Amino acid sequence: MKLLDLQGYASPEDSKTHIRIPFELDEGCVKLNLRLQYTPKTLENREKALRLLKDSYDLYILPENREYAIANADQHLPLKNLITLSLDDARGYRGACHRQDEVQDLYVSDREASPGLMAGELVPGPWSVTLSLHCIVTDTCAYRLEVWTTEEDSI
Missing domain, CATH: 2.60.120.380 (Jelly Rolls)
Incomplete structure (x- = not known):
């Protein structure tokens, strides 16, 4: 039922x-x-996904680690x-x-x-x-x- x-x-x-x-x-x-x-x-739009990742890095990653995170953002794709x-x-x-x-x-x-x-x-x-x-x-x-x-x- x-x-x-x-x-x-x-x-x-x-x-x-x-x-x-x-x-x-x-x-x-x-x-x-x-x-x-x-x-x-x-999320299939790569540019939007990278933008969302960068925004999250600004919130959750220490400033001294952000450059590395941005350079390696592809390892977090695709976003789901x-x-x-x-x-x-x-x-x-x-x-x-x-x-x-x-x-x-x-x-x-x-x-x-x-x-x-x-x-x-x-x-x-x-x-x-x-x-x-x-x-x-x-x-x-x-x-x-x-x-x-x-x-x-x-x-």
């Missing part, structure tokens, strides 16, 4: 923010499935968007999937879970997914979060 199908857009101004998305889990759920996808993954997912149930934290993949198919059941998520009782009541928008480097980044239940505990 589909519980959630949310689509949205993020921009660079959304970097370092979180989006909490609540949903309700009914009694008798055997397996909870989640799919997070976002696009584009990579990063959105990750955390899951909470009615009792609290159920895990986090802080991966680089732009498509993540995840699950949790009482016996098994995707790496980063914790298997255990699927407690009925309020749950939430938190999307962490660590870094958005493209002008826009489309994301989609789907949450659904299945009656079988198979992968």
